[in-house]
Amino acid sequence: MRKRPDGEEFDAFYTTTAKGLVATVYAMTGNMAEAEDAVQEAYARAWQRWDRLTREGDPLPWVRTVALRLAVSSWRRTRNRLRAQRRHGPVPDAPALSADRVALVAALRELSPDQRRVVVLHHLLDLPVEEVARETGASNGAVRTRLSRARKALGTLLTDIDTNDEGVATHG
Template sequence: MATRSEGSADSAEFDAFYAATAKRLVATVYAMTGDLAEAEDAVQEAYVRAWQRWERLTGEGDPLPWVRTVASRLAISTWRRTRNRLRAQLRHGAAADAPELSPDRVALVAALRQLPLQQRKAVVLHHLLDLPVEQVARETGSTNGAVRTRLSRARKVLGERLSDTSAHTAEGTASHG
């Protein structure tokens, strides 16, 4: 990392910020994108960019919303660029082995992936990060009313999709028991 004139104080403050926020931010971006590796890459790049602007960011207040916005934009931008390439890979070859995830987590990520991007962002920021509607609106450049509408529509769709998944899982368990 670049050195600063107050290097050790800035560095210690940044290191503490990173340690306190990075894991949750990766989980947030993963929930938005459904791709853990991409989430980790985007978050890492966002922290690099934050370090480059650290004095300004901390002078303006809490740097976390800025880092979260940058990370989500980086991840979504990369996702859009690679979407067609990934679709082609899925059509022509088996998916790589992934670590075992709980059926509930797999169902949630799959359901989130099917939401339009703005609804998905609103759900992740509001329900997974417990941010108030007003802050979600600021971070997404929307109005409070638009965020509430997105949340309402997303909850309805997620409720339907996740209850369908639960019913299938229960049927599968009953038939195997």
């Protein structure tokens, strides 16, 4: 069974070394947020191995090595993302939602959670009534009833919605 680290001993170690370690990693990365993240992760890993680290002597070199490696890994991931972006170009903008889709989402929000769930499973995911019943824990008849009531409510909600000149859904 693993012994938990002595909280006071670890706290004292952290208090006396963290500020200097952040400064060291910051000097290497030039990014304070990355330095702080790497140092915090290194201390978290040290906490998990505290008994072994203190048995082996001064834990600071181990924590510093881990923090620097984490910072370098973060830097490499960032560099690789930038290279990939230059190679492939920026991510294209997502298309705007159509007025019909906005209206449908707004109408779905007006349904009860049970009705909304069966509509999404049956009509948007194309699951048969029997599968919707299994997934929701309801009987086939209950699913059919919920679908019927939801369709009726959606019909009313969606006929009440008009779009303005910019294609934005409005209640009319």
